[in-house]
Every structure is written in C-alpha cells, then in structure tokens.
Amino acid sequence: MAFEIPRTTYSGKIREVTAGKGESALTVGGETAFPFYLFEGQMPHLPRLAMEVYDSPPSDWPEAAVEPFKDVINDPVNWAKKCVKEYGAEMICLQLTSTDPNGENRPADKAAEIVKKVADAVSVPLIVWGTANHDKDVEVLSAAAEMCRDRNFILGPVEEGDHKQIGAAAKEFNHIIAAATPIDINLAKQLNILLGNLGVPDDKLIIDPTVSGIGYGIEYCYSAMERMRIAALTQQDTKLQFPIIANIAREAWKTKEARISEKENPKMGEAKRRGILLEAMSATLLLMAGADILVMRHPDALRLVKELIKDLAG
Amino acid sequence: MALTGIEIYKLLPKTNCGDCGVPTCLAFAMALAAGKTELDKCPHLSEEVRTKLAEASAPPILPVVIGAGDNALKIGGETVMFRHEKRFENPPGITILVTDKMSDAEVKDRLKKINELPYERVGLTLHADLVAVKSETGDTAKFTALANKVKAGTKANIILMSEKVETLAAGVKACAERKPLLYAATKDNFEAIVKLTKESGCPLAVKAKSVEELAVLTEKLGAAGIKNIVLDSGARNVKQALQDQLIIRSAALNKKYRPLGYPTIVFPCEMTKDPMKEAIIAAMFVAKYAGIIVLSDLNGESLFPLLVARLNIYTDPQRPMTTKQGIYEINNPNENSPLMVTSNFSLTYSIVSSEIESSKVPCYLFVKDTEGLSVVTSWAAGKFNSESIGSAILKSGITDKIKHHKLIIPGYIADERDAIAEEMPGWEIIVGPKDAADITPFLKAFKP
Numbered sequence: 141m142a143f144e145i146p147r148t149t150y151s152g153k154i155r156e157v158t159a160g161k162g163e164s165a166l167t168v169g170g171e172t173a174f175p176f177y178l179f180e181g182q183m184p185h186l187p188r189l190a191m192e193v194y195d196s197p198p199s200d201w202p203e204a205a206v207e208p209f210k211d212v213i214n215d216p217v218n219w220a221k222k223c224v225k226e227y228g229a230e231m232i233c234l235q236l237t238s239t240d241p242n243g244e245n246r247p248a249d250k251a252a253e254i255v256k257k258v259a260d261a262v263s264v265p266l267i268v269w270g271t272a273n274h275d276k277d278v279e280v281l282s283a284a285a286e287m288c289r290d291r292n293f294i295l296g297p298v299e300e301g302d303h304k305q306i307g308a309a310a311k312e313f314n315h316i317i318a319a320a321t322p323i324d325i326n327l328a329k330q331l332n333i334l335l336g337n338l339g340v341p342d343d344k345l346i347i348d349p350t351v352s353g354i355g356y357g358i359e360y361c362y363s364a365m366e367r368m369r370i371a372a373l374t375q376q377d378t379k380l381q382f383p384i385i386a387n388i389a390r391e392a393w394k395t396k397e398a399r400i401s402e403k404e405n406p407k408m409g410e411a412k413r414r415g416i417l418l419e420a421m422s423a424t425l426l427l428m429a430g431a432d433i434l435v436m437r438h439p440d441a442l443r444l445v446k447e448l449i450k451d452l453a454g
Numbered sequence: 455m456a457l458t459g460i461e462i463y464k465l466l467p468k469t470n471c472g473d474c475g476v477p478t479c480l481a482f483a484m485a486l487a488a489g490k491t492e493l494d495k496c497p498h499l500s501e502e503v504r505t506k507l508a509e510a511s512a513p514p515i516l517p518v519v520i521g522a523g524d525n526a527l528k529i530g531g532e533t534v535m536f537r538h539e540k541r542f543e544n545p546p547g548i549t550i551l552v553t554d555k556m557s558d559a560e561v562k563d564r565l566k567k568i569n570e571l572p573y574e575r576v577g578l579t580l581h582a583d584l585v586a587v588k589s590e591t592g593d594t595a596k597f598t599a600l601a602n603k604v605k606a607g608t609k610a611n612i613i614l615m616s617e618k619v620e621t622l623a624a625g626v627k628a629c630a631e632r633k634p635l636l637y638a639a640t641k642d643n644f645e646a647i648v649k650l651t652k653e654s655g656c657p658l659a660v661k662a663k664s665v666e667e668l669a670v671l672t673e674k675l676g677a678a679g680i681k682n683i684v685l686d687s688g689a690r691n692v693k694q695a696l697q698d699q700l701i702i703r704s705a706a707l708n709k710k711y712r713p714l715g716y717p718t719i720v721f722p723c724e725m726t727k728d729p730m731k732e733a734i735i736a737a738m739f740v741a742k743y744a745g746i747i748v749l750s751d752l753n754g755e756s757l758f759p760l761l762v763a764r765l766n767i768y769t770d771p772q773r774p775m776t777t778k779q780g781i782y783e784i785n786n787p788n789e790n791s792p793l794m795v796t797s798n799f800s801l802t803y804s805i806v807s808s809e810i811e812s813s814k815v816p817c818y819l820f821v822k823d824t825e826g827l828s829v830v831t832s833w834a835a836g837k838f839n840s841e842s843i844g845s846a847i848l849k850s851g852i853t854d855k856i857k858h859h860k861l862i863i864p865g866y867i868a869d870e871r872d873a874i875a876e877e878m879p880g881w882e883i884i885v886g887p888k889d890a891a892d893i894t895p896f897l898k899a900f901k902p
C-alpha cells in the first residue's frame with residue numbers, strides 16, 4: 141500500500157480580527173486547519189502572547205510571579221511598558237481588579253483614566269478586562285470604551301448578563317468584544333448569535349471559552365475549544381468561526397501547586413520553575429486546542445511559549 | 455482496511471449453526487464488525503479466512519505492551535483523533551534517559567528519581583514509566599553493565615537503545631525477563647534485528663528518516679510476522695516531529711492505513727538543550743499523540759505538571775472522576791469534632807481532605823454525590839443545593855456519631871446557608887472559607 145498523506149477536508153475558515161490601531165495593529169485568526177496541522181492548511185497569523193498588567197498591586201501572587209515586576213507593581217503604566225520593552229509582550233491585558241465592588245471598588249471614570257494612560261504609553265494592542273461583575277463591568281468597560289474611542293481594544297469578559305450594554309458601547313466606540321461563556325460550545329455559540337443580532341460585526345468578536353489550568357479542569361476547556369474548532373472548520377458553523385482568547389495565567393498561578401515551596405514538599409521541585417511550567421504547559425495545551433491569544437504572566441513562561449510557536453511555525 | 459458486516463458475512467460458512475453463541479452467521483458478522491464479539495467464537499473458519507478477518511478486525515492502532523507482569527506498560531490502542539469523541543486510552547510512557555557515558559553516580563541519581571518521584575493525586579499514583587538505556591560509546595560490555603544496573607536499580611520498564619544489533623543482543627540478554635523495547639530497527643540493520651526480535655519476543659521500535667520510509671519498514675516487519683512495533687519517524691525538529699505525529703495518527707485512524715497503525719515514540723530530549731523547553735514540548739506530545747516520550751532527565755518541577763497534564767488529557771470526558779458519597783473520618787474524629795460538607799468530584803474531595811488532614815484537626819467530612827461536579831459547578835447546575843444537601847446529611851447516620859448539630863459549608867455556597875438551615879431544623883449552618891487553602895486557620899479557630 142503506497143503511502144499518501146491523509147488530508148481532512150475543511151469547509152470553513154476562522155475569521156481574521158485586527159486589534160489595535162495603525163502601525164501597532166495585530167491580526168489574529170485566519171486559520172484554515174486545526175491548530176498547527178500545517179500539512180493540511182494555513183495559520184496566516186500565529187497565536188499572539190499578551191501579558192497581564194494589574195491596575196492595583198496583586199496581593200495573592202506567589203513570590204516567583206511578583207519578582208519580575210517588583211519595581212513596577214504599583215504602577216500599571218510602567219508595568220505595561222516593561223512588559224513590552226523588556227519581556228516582549230505582543231499585547232497588554234489590563235486587568236481592572238481595582239474596580240471590584242467587593243474590593244477596592246474604584247469608580248469607572250478613574251479606571252478609564254488608567255486605561256487611557258496605559259494605552260498611551262505602549263505601542264501594542266490593549267485587552268481591557270473587568271471583574272465579571274455585570275453592573276460594574278458595564279460602567280467600567282463603557283467608560284473605557286468611550287474615553288479611548290476608536291482605539292480598537294479587546295473588551296472582556298462580555299457575558300450574557302451584560303452583553304447588550306457592553307456590546308452597544310463597543311459598537312459605538314469601535315472596540316472588539318471578548319464573548320465569555322463557561323466552557324460550553326452551545327453557550328458560546330448562543331452568545332455570539334446574540335451579539336451578532338445586536339449588530340456587533342463579525343470582525344469585532346473573539347471567543348473567551350473560560351479556561352482553567354493543569355490539574356484544575358484544563359481537559360474540559362481543551363475539549364470545548366477543540367469542538368469549537370471542529371464545528372467552525374468542518375461543519376460550516378459560522379457562529380463559531382472566531383479567534384479564541386485564553387486568560388490562562390491567573391488560573392495557573394492561583395493554584396496551590398504553584399505556591400508550595402520546595403521545602404514543604406521536596407518532590408515537587410523548585411517552586412519558581414514549577415510555577416513557570418504550570419503556566420507555560422497549560423498555555424501549550426491550549427495552543428494545541430486552538431487558542432489565538434494567550435494571556436500570560438511570567439516573562440519566562442512567555443519566552444518559552446513564544447519560542448515553541450516559532451519552532452512550530454518553522 | 456476495516457470490513458463491513460456484510461463483507462464479513464460473505465466470508466463466513468453461512469451454516470447458521472449457532473456455535474458462536476448467536477443464532478446466525480449474519481448476526482455474528484454484524485457483532486464482529488461492531489467489535490462486540492471475537493473472531494475465535496466461530497470454530498468453523500478456514501485458516502485463510504481467519505487470517506483475513508483477524509487483520510480486518512484488528513484495532514486501527516495496535517496496542518503494544520512493554521515489559522512483563524503487573525508493571526508492564528500498555529501503549530497505543532487509540533481509536534480517536536479528539537478526546538471528546540471517545541477517550542484517549544493508554545497514556546504515553548514518560549521516560550528518563552541514562553547512557554553508558556554517564557558516571558555511576560549520575561546513573562544512580564536518575565534511577566533514584568524514577569523510583570522516588572511518584573505523586574498521589576485524586577486517589578491515583580502518578581509516576582514516570584520507563585528508563586531508556588542508551589549506548590553512546592558503542593562498547594557492548596559497558597552497555598551490558600548499564601542494563602544490569604538499571605535492571606537491579608528499578609522496576610520501571612526498559613528501552614534498550616543502540617545502533618548495533620550485537621550490542622542490543624547483549625543488552626537483551628541482561629534483562630530479557632523484563633521484555634524491554636528494542637530501539638531501533640532501521641533499513642540498515644533489518645535482517646539482524648528481525649532475528650533478535652523474534653528470538654527475544656521483545657517489542658521493537660523502528661526508526662526511519664520520514665513517515666514514508668517508516669511505512670515501508672513496518673510493512674516489511676509485518677510480512678516477517680512482527681506486530682509489536684513502535685514508530686519513530688526520525689524527526690528531531692519540533693515542527694516536523696509534530697507534523698509526523700498528526701500525519702501518523704490521521705493515516706491510521708482516518709485512512710485505516712495499517713503500516714502506520716502503531717504507537718509512536720518521540721524524543722524531546724533531542725529537540726532542545728533547555729530543560730524547561732523540553733518539558734513544554736513533552737506536554738505538547740501528551741496532547742498530540744505520542745506513545746512514549748523520552749526526556750533527558752526528571753525533576754519534580756517539570757515532572758509533576760507533566761504527569762498531571764497527562765492525567766487530565768487522558769481522563770474519560772464522559773465520566774468525571776468521582777468519590778463515593780458518604781462520611782469520611784479524617785484525623786480520628788470524635789463526637790465533638792466538626793462536620794464539613796463537600797462535593798464528590800475527585801479533585802474537590804482530594805483537595806479538601808488533604809487540607810483537613812494537614813490541619814491535624816479531627817473532622818468528619820461528608821461527601822455529597824454531585825455527579826462528579828465540583829462545588830461551584832454543581833451549585834451553578836442546581837445539584838448542590840439546600841434540599842439535596844440537607845436530606846443527604848440527615849439520612850447519612852452522622853447524628854449517631856456526633857453530639858453537636860453544626861455543619862460547615864463551602865464558602866462559595868454561602869448563599870445557600872439559610873435554605874439549608876430550613877431543611878435541617880435545629881442545625882446551625884456555618885459558612886467556611888471559599889478556598890480550601892484557608893481551611894487550616896479556619897479549623898484552628900473553630901469551636902464546635
């Protein structure tokens with residue numbers, strides 16, 4: 141039997157979504173095959189790595205995650221600059237944790253000012269992330285959208301409970317929506333339909349499937365993402381033909397396994413490298429499942445995954 | 455090529471004698487095509503038909519066993535490209551490398567690692583599986599000595615690696631009863647290695663320069679009667695190595711292409727010098743189809759995440775891992791010890807019980823059947839609510855064991871507190887911390 145390379149027939153294509161403005165704009169998506177199945181199709185835009193910046197200093201990070209940002213941890217503008225200049229972040233994901241009503245509860249206009257300052261300071265596209273509190277996210281993300289109109293940010297998480305208001309703001313002020321649903325292909329599709337009905341254009345939509353890290357349910361996210369790609373590429377499911385964003389860093393670093401010291405459990409090895417690998421390995425698995433944007437934390441994890449993407453694209 | 459029921463039927467005796475346990479040959483053919491019965495149940499097949507059907511009904515990726523006895527490792531036998539379709543069957547063997555250039559101390563250190571780095575998680579023991587014994591010097595005596603050392607030093611399964619068949623033969627002699635994987639047949643050593651494989655009965659890896667060349671070699675091996683085969687496409691650059699995995703899996707499953715219907719072996723240890731990068735390449739191959747993954751070394755910080763990643767990817771997507779509903783006694787509780795409730799998702803149970811254990815506070819933990827969903831997920835799905843929690847606890851017999859009427863619930867379901875109290879008259883419901891990591895300080899301060 142002579143060998144012939146088998147090829148899946150793909151009938152769909154992932155849409156291209158461009159984030160940011162002008163020279164710094166980046167496009168993701170455009171795949172015509174499963175992730176890195178390069179013998180079958182193309183990945184015209186390789187997956188991009190964003191880095192997290194917090195608008196108030198995180199209090200619950202393991203030492204290894206804090207260390208690279210020690211000098212800028214109170215200063216989102218310089219934090220973002222450092223990520224871009226020193227660590228090679230391709231996008232910045234600004235996490236607006238200070239706006240959490242159960243925490244600091246920073247008002248929307250103040251948060252929007254921070255967003256603007258960060259956006260002005262860096263030359264890469266911005267992802268602006270709320271706290272998943274619907275009422276507050278509507279205020280905060282709408283204010284940021286307006287203050288930074290036409291800058292083409294990615295705004296998230298946009299959930300069923302707040303999609304109308306945030307969707308409207310994104311449309312009016314020209315931003316992209318990260319539509320978030322809990323690890324379920326049908327829920328994802330449903331929200332995309334709702335956003336489409338609202339008039340959010342197809343090139344302004346990204347899927348946030350909700351992710352979790354190794355040891356905490358990554359297999360569910362992995363399969364949900366794979367199923368989305370299968371539906372999008374082989375079953376003409378146009379409502380799933382969007383790039384996928386995976387907010388993986390905070391999931392990987394919040395686990396107990398990223399914190400245990402080597403002294404506490406010598407079998408677990410060196411804590412810093414373990415944390416970095418929990419992040420980088422989780423990201424690697426999600427890359428294989430179809431992530432187009434990975435939100436990363438540790439510069440070494442980012443470097444590892446970036447190299448892997450480069451190697452895989454060859 | 456797989457046959458349909460009708461195609462199989464045409465080859466059967468068509469006597470409907472019923473000796474196979476079903477009334478007709480047609481019914482037997484259908485059952486066989488669906489994989490629901492075995493060929494040997496029909497005693498009336500000619501040798502020729504038997505061979506033909508055996509080939510046709512073999513799984514598209516043959517399972518291969520490395521090693522002997524309880525400790526043997528089974529790889530291959532996979533049936534799907536994507537885990538949600540069925541499940542991935544046999545997790546890839548994680549392998550540590552030792553060579554005959556290493557010092558005694560180094561070899562000892564590595565054997566120690568493979569023996570001493572198993573991890574307990576969700577009630578399972580996770581560990582690496584194999585030692586690859588590699589001849590780098592070409593010296594047969596050194597190789598044999600190393601094989602002996604490995605045999606004596608660990609129960610892990612063995613891969614013998616040498617380009618020279620005579621060296622391999624000496625290695626096999628040293629550890630024949632462990633049924634090591636022989637690495638590797640190539641087009642240059644073909645005759646000799648076929649002979650060694652047949653004599654020793656060991657599984658055989660095949661190394662080629664491309665997928666096409668692999669297929670040529672495995673067809674020849676098949677013709678020589680060798681079926682326990684592991685594939686190495688020879689690629690050592692990450693891109694080509696991944697493409698080869700994808701192509702091999704797809705050819706075997708989607709095209710039923712027999713010559714590639716075997717598990718694979720990959721060598722992240724030869725793809726980079728950076729141990730961190732090696733670890734993420736290994737994670738990629740856990741997801742993308744490797745049967746054996748050879749690492750240059752094992753360290754807790756990379757091995758642990760890799761083993762958990764493997765556990766996750768190979769979990770049955772249709773059935774989450776669960777713990778039995780019931781009362782669990784932790785740290786020898788007595789009638790005054792606190793009572794807590796959690797879900798029966800294995801992961802939740804194992805996190806919560808290990809936190810209680812390390813607090814050293816005696817406790818009862820009631821595990822509620824939530825169909826394998828976590829606390830937050832099952833609560834969101836309406837399966838971990840006041841009625842079901844209340845009645846399950848009242849029926850559990852816990853009141854025979856404790857004198858107090860206090861129940862600690864997970865912080866994430868604080869909203870259920872009043873409703874649970876209504877279901878459990880006379881009980882005080884106390885909201886515990888959200889995160890299991892805060893259980894120790896909570897229990898230390900808690901006065902039942």
Ligand code: B12
Nearest residue numbers: 322357794796802827828829830831834835864886889890
């Ligand atoms: C994996 C996952 C799933 C998997 C299921 C996994 C499983 N076996 O449970 C799947 C994909 C099936 C799933 C489905 C759904 N999910 Co879900 N899922 C998750 C995810 C990513 C992780 C959950 C997990 O495994 N956590 C780890 C375990 C260990 O956590 P845990 O059991 O809660 O235990 C912790 C604490 O509660 C505490 N604890 C536990 N017991 C006890 C006991 C005491 C006494 C104390 C003090 C503490 C304590 O300790 C543990 C560690 O800290 C989370 C989001 C996230 N990243 O956390 C969403 C999440 C839980 N899911 C969510 C939802 C909404 C759903 C769905 C309802 C969606 C839908 N409509 O279909 C369905 C429901 C399932 C169904 N219909 O049957 C929401 C819940 C929102 C909410 N707060 O109400 C979440 C938070 C996602 C989100 N942000 O929207 N999900």
Ligand code: SF4
Nearest residue numbers: 470471472474479496
């Ligand atoms: S035993 Fe064989 S011949 Fe008899 S009914 Fe079954 S398949 Fe037919």
